[in-house]
Amino acid sequence: MKNKIILSILLGISLSSCTRDNVNEDQHATYDVTSESLITYAEKELSDFLNTPNVNENNFRLTMQYWQETTYVNESNYDFTNRNVANNIWTDNYVNVLNNLNKAKELIANYQPTPSELASWPVKKQNQLAISDIMMVFTYQTLVDIHGDIPYTQSLNNAEFPLPVYDNDSDIYPKLITRLKEDISKLQTGGAFGTGDVFYNGNIGKWKKFGNSLLLKLGIALADVNPTLAQTTISDAISGGVITNVSDNCQFAYLSTSPNYSPVYENVYAKNRDDYFAGKPFVDYLNATSDARISKYFQDVNGSYIGQVIGQPGEFADFSAPGEFAYTPTTPGNIITATEVAFYLLEASARFGIAGNPSDLYTSAVTYSFLEWGFTSSDAQNYISNHPYNSTNWKKSIGEQAWVAMYSQPLISWNFYRRLDYPQLQAPSTANPNAEGKVPVRLQYPTLEATTNGTNYSNASAAIGGDKLTTKVFWDKF
Template identity: 25%
Template sequence: MKNKFLKYMFIALIPAAVSSCTKFDDSYYQNPNKPTEASGTQLIANAQLFLPSLSSSAYGVHYPQYLSLTTYTDNTRFLTKNFDFETWYVGPLMNLEEVLKKGETLSAVDGPVVNQIAIAKILKAFFLWNVTDRWGDVPMSEAFKGIEIPNPKYDKQEDIYKALFKLLDEANTSIVLTNGTIKNDIIYKGDMSKWKKLANSIHMLMALRLSKVNPTLGKSEFAKAYQAGGFSTMKDNFSYPHLNQAANQNFWYNSFSTLGRKWYALSKPLVDQMAPFNDPRLSVYGDSLATGGYAGLEFGKAVPNPDVDIPKVSLLGSKLRAQDAPVHLTTYAQLLLAQAEAAKLGWLPGGDAQAKTWYDEAIKQSILQWTDSDEKAEAYLEETAIAYQPAKALEQIATQRWIHVFPYGYEGWAEWRRTGFPKLMIASDINNGKMPRRDGYPVNEAVNNKASYDAAVSAFPYGGEDNLDSRVWWDKP
């Protein structure tokens, strides 16, 4: 991290050094059609370009056993333990930090400054939430100081969560809705009412992560965000829109169509959770076999003969790997499931009756989102194992969440770690028979930022080493 931060800061300082040497009025020579620095909304848009990578990942889809690899199975055997988080810091987070540093000095030409700042805070919270959920303690408070602090400390995940709750609160209360539209917004086209709902929806999902480690704080934060108002329709979904062009195409399209790789098949655990109950989403998640029906590939094991055996398993669905297929990051159905769990836990009023209402509606909305029709939802909900059962409600809600957020692997993995549902098994020859609990820190951190790295590893909340087996703070045993 050290070298990349220094490099970024050096580049950022060059324009200032040059301008300080001239005696002329620089504004006279500036071409308005060739700005010398990005505007606030351009920096925000650039950060948004990184959003698909959170979901569309050659690694993330395997952590909750969504996809199996037909060939080259290293990723499904979790042979890589250390992952680089620098991309997020020097990419989207640095762009957003620049917006926040400029603050009130931002130009209002592209929309109200307070709204630009609010969106930057929401996106910063979303990216950092993903980073800390993968690695645990990570740099935050000192992460963007550049030359001033080249070796940032690792903040405690508990402190990061509290800081992100505050960031989302600030964004929510500051948003101006009347004449508040901003330009260059890839996600919501400048609609601030949707950004406001997103801030509260993310807040609720984050609060639910604390159900085991700090339910008191989780309940308080969840209820507050619920009262402030989250998603109320599928049209509020936080989704990234791809285009039918190479410069902005879906990751899976590139893998399947451009590169011709038939590597990614639905996993057997996923198909086994969906096929027996005629889950209508399965026809979107995977391709049916030539003989009809669906077949999942055993997780972590390649097919013996690709030419012969790949047609015998269901590959990732063609709809999901279309060039312009969107990536769903936070959705209405996902929030409904969170509210159902909150009601079951007593965080929201209504008990099982309210939990069932939200659970049923979440399934209907999920099926509608993925299939463009909810006509098969009632039949699915009548399946004995699917129909809401108070004694098994938490498992049912967790399993439906795991199914719904496919193929957003890192989110599915985080919720699996928190709840333990569905019950996923793993072969004894894969990571010693243990499902991963976190990602290992980047290898260069042990050298470039040794003191901070050592302090973070020694402070793991439940002990362990810097590998896939130690637990993050909210992943309480």
């Protein structure tokens, strides 16, 4: 990247209904931009959203009961409307990511190469468009997984669709799969974005693995609702080549100084606030299973690891603080990792007999997690010997291990939880009434949608069975 992250690109900054393209009216917008700078910005915004623990944007560490708030416990009790969390999620994803990727594609399509670029430009252009679109597929899937029905076909086109309709979530997924396969097929050896691509520095081979890993993720999500499409998608992904090595992890490389350090570091340490400590259900599970990863996940309190009851405040010094990774400014932001992919392969094997032997893949998935946190294969094998794969109740075996392994990918952990129904988390007795005594399985739509896009919001709410925390997205069948 160009020495620093470009943070001044404010394209389509006004959010009303879906995304707004008011660049002609925004006196603060940066007009002299390149597609590469937009990619840099979109990648950082995507990583920031997925990895931040900021209660205004991403509360999945709290929902999955990894962490508990120390003082202000609204979000631990599933009150997400007080801070208009969904409004910020839509700004993060529709405006800061999708709209900027869309702008990048427009610039790429209209770029006039210099004479020296003419020979290489067709391949470079195709690669740039494909990579931009792969990231858009990733982001749309994220929004569907969080909310269910969302604006898709009419999104990002404010001129023609100022009040976009919501597409059926079960219709969006097959479209994303088709779109992603086409993107992957267009990737060719040659140039792309170079250092402006913080994820992979324009490495086409790594982008192919990312695309196929995303295809695998889409396929796994469909396992309970469309097993035929799920199996063909999974098989296509595996044959295309997925991420199986940590060197191919898709991560955002944060810097050591503000404003480009890790969003976890920003919210845990840099703001000089002690807002989070360990959640009791998770720490109790790690303690009960003698899991060595607890020493990386949390800090001890006089030699013990202690978590607070979910929904309850407490004194920071009495409970285990997040581990040193949260106090390290350069901790990378996870997008897709080898550990995540290994668990998808394990689930594909358990469900459909695809990808290999479930017991072997279980060993591989757990080992990837141990290695990710600086442990050895021997450490992993010792743990696995005491906690082997359970073929009788594979959902429990995979679900609980994914819960542990996806500690730094809480949105992905939430997906595993909803799909496999493990771990069996319980809502706190103090939970917001909107949760109806349950751990949320979706997030409600932005309040802004009800006021600015009321008709389409109402139609979508009715279509999914009510805009509630307890309404399941289409793939969460059981």
